[in-house]
Amino acid sequence: MKAMARGILVVRTFWLTAALVVAGGVAESVAQEPLPGRLGEITDSPPLLKLERKPEAPGPQAAAPKPESQAAPKADATKPKADAPATVKVEKGTFRVDVSVPAVFEPVKAVEVSISPKAWAQPMMVERAAGLGTAVKRGDILVDIDREKIDKAIQDAEVDLAAGELALKHAAEELPILEKLLPLDLAAAERTKAQADEDLARFLEIDRPQAEKMAAFSLKSATESLEYSREELRQLEKMYRSKDLTEETEEIILRRTRFQVESAEVYLKSAQLQSEATLKIQLPRQEIAAREAAARQALEIQRARTGLPLTLNQKRQALAKLQHDHARAAEKLADLRRDRDAMSVHAPADGLVYYGREERGAWPQAAALASKLRKGGTLAADEVFITIVAPRPLVAVASVEEKELRHLAGRADLKGLAVPTIDPALASPAHLVSLTPVPREAGKFDIVADVELGPEAALIKPGMACTLKFTTYRARDALSLPSSSVFEEEADDGSPVQVVYRPGPDGKPSRQVVKAGKVHGGRTEILSGLRQGDEVLAAKP
Structure with a gap:
């Protein structure tokens, strides 16, 4: 209680x-x-x-x-007195500049795997594929592609090639014949043209004038015949009337003579019509036909002289095209067969299976490709779907900020540690081998470091994270101050100087010029101007 x-x-x-x-x-x-x-x-x-x-x-x-x-x-x-200005003391100890950047283990040896068909342009369906992280040997099967569609394409190509061979053979046999027929066809065209010209000339010079004469003569002959018959009839009638002869013989003679007169009249009428048709219709038409035939043959000979050689050249070009197409068809068939063989993808080297293309120690397409690299998934031509990665050796790649660049530039001898994220106890020696002199992106510069991984670090694989740690500067028994107490001002000549402010006995601070060294981690190395234990103002008065 x-x-x-x-x-x-x-x-x-x-x-x-x-x-x-x-x-x-x-x-x-x-x-x-x-x-x-x-x-x-x-x-x-x-x-x-x-x-x-x-x-x-x-x-x-x-x-x-x-x-x-x-x-x-x-x-x-x-009540306490007014606060005195805050001060800091110059400390003595080891001053070091450490650079620590996140990095990733990247393989030195990596072989990208893709299918680059020459003739096959369709998506390729996966039959089976090696799993992510599988350890493979050179020659092991990585991916098998379904070959049903390409087998049909090969069969079609074989049929097309056989048909092309027949067409090529026919054209090759036809061309020599056409070459021999060309002069014969030209000669025949020349003869036809000459004959048409001769026919026109003969018609104009001989046949037409002769036909006109014959038409006139036929008309004249018919006229004369009619006159002869009429005159004979008059004479007979006159003779028989004067003798008062009416015997039957006389009637027969008169009847025959009258018929001759009638026939001569009909013949004359026909001769008149025939003569008119010959002169006005037949002969003009024959002349037109003869002239057209001559003109047509003139064009035909012109066409033969130009067209037949062109036709022959056309046949030659057609033969050349058939030969070209046949060669292309044969090449396509061979490419299809090679593409078919390539659809069984084998490992080009020993290593581990990673999905996709490596980019700075990462495989960003791995998740998307995992859905493709299964039965029924499809792959595109020239798509990098697998990278065979050698697990050793490895390098560490990182991007350092621009403010750290000055600590690493020109330090090819710089050594440090690569501390794996998976197990910091497996920290391994690292050696800086390269630094990109230009930024990869704004304010970021790439560095690469060799890493010596021992057998105890077998757990570490490409793509795992680590931290690169470098000590770029170390000075024992160095003097230093907080950087916030060191200020840059102008000397009397205008040049920049580093100064600190020391508290005075009367409360009025005094300016002290110092020589500053490295600046890191919020502290500034003091090379001269101060001693251990000296007090300076923590802030600028």
């Missing part, structure tokens, strides 16, 4: 003290009397045991605070 009472009194005393401070002061007896003594006195008082059960009226310690006029002198007596 005493312990409980003592605890309650401690809590009560705390809150009473807080209340007195808020009110503006603390009772003099409370401020001056040690707390343990008071607690002992209160603890020994029997009435205090009743405080556990019911509240107690405030005692003398919780009395109202003194008036401000009485508390003020006490407050003035305890």
Whole structure:
């Protein structure tokens, strides 16, 4: 019970003290009397045991605070003086510049795997594929492609090639014949043209004039014949009338003569019509036909002279095209067969199977390709779907910020550590081998470091993360200050100088020029101008 009472009194005393401070002061007896003594006195008082059960009226310690006029002198007596300027001391120790950057293990030897068909242009359906991370030997099957479609394409190409061979053979046999027929056809065209010219000339010079004469003569002959018959009939009738002869013989002669006259009239009419047709229709038409035939043959000979050689050249070009097409068809067939063979993809080297193309120690397409490299998935031509990675040797690649570049530039001898994320205990020696002189992206520069991984680091694989750590500068017993207490100002000649401000005995700081060295981690190395333990102002006055 005493312990409980003592605890309650401690809590009560705390809150009473807080209340007195808020009110503006603390009772003099409370401020001056040690707390343990008071607690002992209160603890020994029997009435205090009743405080556990019911509240107690405030005692003398919780009395109202003194008036401000009485508390003020006490407050003035305890008020601290104005704060002095903050200072820092020059420290002595090892000053080092450490560069630590996240990196990734990248393989030195990696072979990309893709299918680059020459003739096959369709997507390739996967039949089976090696799993991610599989260890393979050179020649092991990585991917098998379904060959059903390409087999049909090969069959079609074989049929096309056979048909092309027949067409090529026919054209090759036809061309020599055409070459021999060309002069014969030209000669025949020349003869036909000459004959047409001769026919036209003969018609104009001989046949037409002769036909015109014959038409005129036939008309004249018919006219004369009619006149002869009529005259003969008149003479007979006159003779028989004068003798009054009416014998039957005489009637026969007269009848025959009259018929001759009638026939001569009909013949004359026919001769007139025939002569008119010959002169006005037949002969003009024959002339037109002869002239057209001559003109047509003139064009035909012209066409033969130009067209037949062109036709022959056309046949030659057609033969050349057939030969070209046949060669292309044969080449396509050979390419299809090679493409078919390439659809069984074998490992080009020993190593581990990674999906996709490696980019700075990462395989960003691995997830997407995992869905393709399964039965029924499709791959595109020239798509890098697998990279065979040699697990050793490895390098660490990283991007350093521009502010760290000055610590690493020109440090081909720089050695450090590669600390694997998977197990920092496997930290291995690293050696900086290259630094890209231009940024890969804004403010980022690539570095590469060789890493010596021992057999105990077999767990580390390409693509795992690590941290590259380099100590680019180390100075023992170096003096240093917080960088916030070192300032750059102008000397009297305008050149920049590094200065610090030292506190003076009269409170007025004095400027001290120092020679600064490396700056890293918020501290600046002091090469001269100060000694260990010297105090300088923490901020610029």
